[in-house]
Amino acid sequence: xxxxxxxxxxxxxxxxxxxxxxxxxxxxxxxxxxxxxxxxxxxxxxxxxxxxxxxxxxxxxxxxxxxxxxxxxxxxxxxxxxxxxxxxxxxxxxxxxxxxxxxxxxxxxxxxxxxxxxxxxxxxxxxxxxxxxxxxxxxxxxxxxxxxxxxxxxxxxxxxxxxxxxxxxxxxxxxxxxxxxxxxxxxxxxxxxxxxxxxxxxxxxxxxxxxxxxxxxxxxxxxxxxxxxxxxxxxxxxxxxxxxxx
Amino acid sequence: xxxxxxxxxxxxxxxxxxxxxxxxxxxxxxxxxxxxxxxxxxxxxxxxxxxxxxxxxxxxxxxxxxxxxxxxxxxxxxxxxxxxxxxxxxxxxxxxxxxxxxxxxxxxxxxxxxxxxxxxxxxxxxxxxxxxxxxxxxxxxxxxxxxxxxxxxxxxxxxxxxxxxxxxxxxxxxxxxxxxxxxxxxxxxxxxxxxxxxxxxxxxxxxxxxxxxxxxxxxxxxxxxxxxxxxxxxxxxxxxxxxxxxxxxxxxxxxxxxxxxxxxxxxxxxxxxxxxxxxxxxxxxxxxxxxxxxxxxxxxxxxxxxxxxxxxxxxxxxxxxxxxxxxxxxxxxxxxxxxxxxxxxxxxxxxxxxxxxxxxxxxxxxxxxxxxxxxxxxxxxxxxxxxxxxxxxxxxxxxxxxxxxxxxxxxxxxxxxxxxxxxxxxxxxxxxxxxxxxxxxxxxxxxxxxxxxxx
Ligand code: SF4
Numbered sequence: 001x002x003x004x005x006x007x008x009x010x011x012x013x014x015x016x017x018x019x020x021x022x023x024x025x026x027x028x029x030x031x032x033x034x035x036x037x038x039x040x041x042x043x044x045x046x047x048x049x050x051x052x053x054x055x056x057x058x059x060x061x062x063x064x065x066x067x068x069x070x071x072x073x074x075x076x077x078x079x080x081x082x083x084x085x086x087x088x089x090x091x092x093x094x095x096x097x098x099x100x101x102x103x104x105x106x107x108x109x110x111x112x113x114x115x116x117x118x119x120x121x122x123x124x125x126x127x128x129x130x131x132x133x134x135x136x137x138x139x140x141x142x143x144x145x146x147x148x149x150x151x152x153x154x155x156x157x158x159x160x161x162x163x164x165x166x167x168x169x170x171x172x173x174x175x176x177x178x179x180x181x182x183x184x185x186x187x188x189x190x191x192x193x194x195x196x197x198x199x200x201x202x203x204x205x206x207x208x209x210x211x212x213x214x215x216x217x218x219x220x221x222x223x224x225x226x227x228x229x230x231x232x233x234x235x236x237x238x239x240x241x242x243x244x245x246x
Numbered sequence: 247x248x249x250x251x252x253x254x255x256x257x258x259x260x261x262x263x264x265x266x267x268x269x270x271x272x273x274x275x276x277x278x279x280x281x282x283x284x285x286x287x288x289x290x291x292x293x294x295x296x297x298x299x300x301x302x303x304x305x306x307x308x309x310x311x312x313x314x315x316x317x318x319x320x321x322x323x324x325x326x327x328x329x330x331x332x333x334x335x336x337x338x339x340x341x342x343x344x345x346x347x348x349x350x351x352x353x354x355x356x357x358x359x360x361x362x363x364x365x366x367x368x369x370x371x372x373x374x375x376x377x378x379x380x381x382x383x384x385x386x387x388x389x390x391x392x393x394x395x396x397x398x399x400x401x402x403x404x405x406x407x408x409x410x411x412x413x414x415x416x417x418x419x420x421x422x423x424x425x426x427x428x429x430x431x432x433x434x435x436x437x438x439x440x441x442x443x444x445x446x447x448x449x450x451x452x453x454x455x456x457x458x459x460x461x462x463x464x465x466x467x468x469x470x471x472x473x474x475x476x477x478x479x480x481x482x483x484x485x486x487x488x489x490x491x492x493x494x495x496x497x498x499x500x501x502x503x504x505x506x507x508x509x510x511x512x513x514x515x516x517x518x519x520x521x522x523x524x525x526x527x528x529x530x531x532x533x534x535x536x537x538x539x540x541x542x543x544x545x546x547x548x549x550x551x552x553x554x555x556x557x558x559x560x561x562x563x564x565x566x567x568x569x570x571x572x573x574x575x576x577x578x579x580x581x582x583x584x585x586x587x588x589x590x591x592x593x594x595x596x597x598x599x600x601x602x603x604x605x606x607x608x609x610x611x612x613x614x615x616x617x618x619x620x621x622x623x624x625x626x627x628x629x630x631x632x633x634x635x636x637x638x639x640x641x642x643x644x645x646x647x648x649x650x651x652x653x654x655x656x657x658x659x660x661x662x663x664x665x666x667x668x669x670x671x672x673x674x675x676x677x678x679x680x681x682x683x684x685x686x687x688x689x690x691x692x693x694x695x696x697x698x699x700x701x
Contacts, residue, residue, distance in 0.1 A: 007691050009645065013655045014684040016691035035695055038648040045645070046638045048599065048618070050625030054642030061646045086618075137601035145279060146557065146605035148288035172272070176559045180598025182634075185676045186248065187596060189255035190563050192680040193264065194598075223681035 003033045004069035006062075006103070008079045009041040011215050018215050021242040022075040022106055028242075029114055033073075036065040042079040044086075048181045052089055059090050067095035071113060072103040075238045077135025077213050080105045085138065105139055106238055107154040107213055116161070121243030124164030128207035129155055129237075130198065130221070131174040132214035141213065145173045155213050155237055162240060168205040175201075179220035195224045202232060209233045209246050248592030254564035268562040270398060275556040277505025278606070284507075285497070295494050296610040299547035302485050303537060309452040309485045310528065316455025317526055320517040327529045330360035333479065337362060337444070338369060340477060340525050346441040350433075350469040352376045353461055354446030355393050355550060356479050356529060358572045362444075374436045376465040378429055385412045391566030393573055394503050394552035399565050433465070443469030447480035448549070449495060450526075453488040456516035457526060460499060460509040467513050474522045478515065482533050483546040495549060498608035502551040536584045541619045545580045547609040554603035554613060560596055569593060576603035580616040583624065591629040594620035652692065659686035 003026065007019040026033045042062060043055030062083065066072045074080050083103045090096060110116045131153070135141040142153030159165055178184070178194025185191075199221060202210050210225075212218050215236050222234040233246040247255075258264050282288050302309055314324045325340075327333035333356075341349065349371055351357065363373045363384070375384045379397040383390055386408055390396030397405070402420045409415040415428045445466045449458040457478045459466045470476045486492065500506040518524035537543055555561045555575035566574035571582050571590065579597065582590035594617045603613040624630060625638075644650045662670060663686050671678040689697070 009651070009655075012691045013659060014686060016687050016689060016694050019691035020694065035699075037692065037695070040648055040651040041645040043642075043645065046642050048621070049634065049638050050595075050621030050623075050630060051635070051638035051642065052622050052625075054638050055645075057642060057646035061648075133598065133600035133602070137605055144602070144605050146602060148282050148285065176598050176600035176602070178559070178598060180600070183595065183598050187251045187254060187560070188676045188679055189251070189258045190560055191598075193258050193261075193563050194559050195681075197268070219684055220681070223677070223684065226682040227680060 001031070001071065002069045003031045003109075004066050004072045005033050005035045006039060006042075006066065006072050006074040006079070007035070008074060008076045008215075010219065011076065014219065015215050015236070017244070018075055018236040018238055021236065021238040021244055022073075025238055025242040026073065029110070029116065031114070034069070039065050042082045044079060044082040045181060047082065047086055052086070056090060059087050063087070063090075063096050063099045066103070067099050070102065071109060072099065073106055073109045074103065075106045075213070075236060076215060077105045077107075077132055077139050077141060078216055081134040081138035105135060105141060105213060107135075107141055107158055108139070110158060110241075111154050116158070119158075119161045119241060121241060122163035122165075123209075123240050123243065123245070125208045125246065126166045126168055126206055127159065127240070128168050128170060128202040128205060128210050129159065130177060130202075130210060130212040130217055131155070132212050132217045133174075133176050135213045136174055142174075158237065158241055159211070162243075165240070168202075168207055170201050170205060172201055177217040177221055179217050181216075184220060191220070192224060195220055196228075199225060199230060199232065203230065207232060209235050209240070211235050211237050211240055213237050248595065249570060250564065250568050250592045250596040253568035253570075254560070254596070257565045257568060258563060264563055266401070267399065267565060271556045271562045274395075274504060275553070275606075278502055278553055278556065279505075281501040281505040281507065285501070291494060291498055292608055292610050295498055295549075295608060296547060298486060298491050298494065299609050300544075302487060303483070303543060303546055306482060306485065306537065309487060310482060312452040313450055313455055313485055314528075316453070318455075320455050321524070322455065322517060323523065323525045325525060325527045327527055327531070329531045330529075333360045333527055333529045333531065334362050334365040336527055337477060337479070338366060338371075340475070341366070341371060341442060344442060344475045344523065346371065346475060348372045348374075348436070348440050349442045349444060350374050350376050350436055350440040350465075350473065351444040352380075352446075352466040352469055353459060354444065354479055355390075355572060356446050356481055357444065358390060360529070360531065362479075374433070374440070376433055376436070376469060377461070377463060378426060381429060381433065382408065385409075389567065390572065391574065392552060392555055393550050399567070437468050437472050440469060440473045442475035442477060443473040444477045444479060445470065447478050447484050447526075448499070449486050449492060450480055450484045451487075451489050451492065452485055454516065456514055458492065459513045459515070460496065460511070461513070462504075462506075462510045464511050467511060470513070470515065471519075474519075475525070476515065476518070476522065477525045477527065479527045479529060481529055481531070483548075499549055499551050502553040502606070502608040532585050536581070539584065542580060542584060542616055544611050545577065545584075545613075545616060547611050548577050549609055551608055553606045553608065557602045557606045558597075559600065559602070560598070564596070569596070576613045576617070577611070580613055580620060583620045587624065587627060588629055591624045594624060652690075655690055659690070662686045
């Protein structure tokens, strides 16, 4: 099984520790992981701003680098969702179809492909899980609170495999953090307010470490936590699953 | 900054009020969750509703004609209006014909959309909105901020003050019961003297030629039963094929809107009362244009329950007035660009694309996907601000070229690490006003990988 690791641009540039944790975790679980060195981005920043056409070259670049893999795994539900959902505007060649079908979020790959049932990491902290929207409602990594279906969450299932972890229940289980890509800059007032409200929810439940499947949400939340000098740490779920301590 | 962003920023300046607004609407969303979870087949019901609506939209012309034929058989006078202007003209001519001076109205976002009140008042007709919420904003001279709870943005203290001024209630009174009673007494007089009643329409049944109006206050009935002339104004998309389909929608509507199992009144109007007249005005006003837009056609399935507003984290924190249109929130943001792309080009961007609206919507409109699509149309048609358009062109170039990407990444990280704070945090940095920039690491992952995996 050939696994290609996709590390989204902002993780590459700002959060290498998340990429390292993802790589180590996959290798620990016995995967042969390749990291195509010429990779950049999934193209989402342009497309979400309405400029899909400006993203086409990036889409082609992505497909060229990744089409030969059995699975393309990324620690980011949002980018995975973008590849699967929005690479529909380029010609649907075999390579494009393969890439769209086989690009998975880390949590999907761990549970659905590797069928991971145990992990030997421990994380003895009170953890609050932020359900990133594109993962939750786009990739259906869990049941959103709007839907009348059996409750289910891949991220929670994985976190429960970690020893000593205490997962808290939030008052609003899956409200958006307010990042939204360029939304964060177009509508800064609401974006920040939404972030503050999310943090307050975690804070009121005594959360020590806030986690999520998407580093972009965490980047936004951490930027507010740091400005307001709050005492909450932020860790991507890959780091927790890999046993990285805060 | 676009208009919505500006108005939202103003709204948020009063943070405790924003919190109050957010909580009030979240409370309704929670009630909706509870009610929906009481129906195990909820998701199938949504699917069914969505399919019935798809079917109707695919044969809309036939169903409308069937509806018209049945209604005429029942003794109803049916009118067709291409746009708001014609709608207003038709309503006014009906009123003139019946020599109506005093009019009561209930439950009609369509007449709000057409600005009927102003049109009639200018022509000397007294128009009184009779839903409590609508009456409140009418007295206040404001547009509605929500389609189901038009005065949700006002606190009870403000309503008390308004009623003191307009209805002479006691100064400082805030008890909702007392205030409601005062409004009721005041409205009773209006009901008794009204010569005509106008209502909106929730559903129009092609099979029977009847219209259905769902209310909680019974005011639609009171108006219609007391006044000799009744006028029902409906958008062309309100049609459902048969009476047997109604149950699907009434089960979804009230639960989605307020968390009630059903609205207190579900009124069916089929024919004029003895000695009276019944008119139905069927309005297009941009709807067929939307029907012709394949990517956006589904927006016409909307049953105006307001659930997408209640769930929207942005609506809750910016208020309905920030959208600048009668129908605010997520659904408003996919309807308005079809009416005036330039004017409303900011609205599809007033979203994080979180998708909660699509999942809460009882007729499964893919709202957030349509927001994404409208963004593409807005950029294509040249309605993005030039600076943004250019920056995206550059981003596209950089992100498709690994060499450039690595280079600019390195520079960016270096700049954040080394530049003095005032260079980074200034009025050009919208991110940094209330947020820190990320702390850039010494190495990117790529650099780490090269070093450690010895590529
Ligand atoms: S779009 Fe859906 S959720 Fe929003 S008001 Fe219409 S029916 Fe209700």
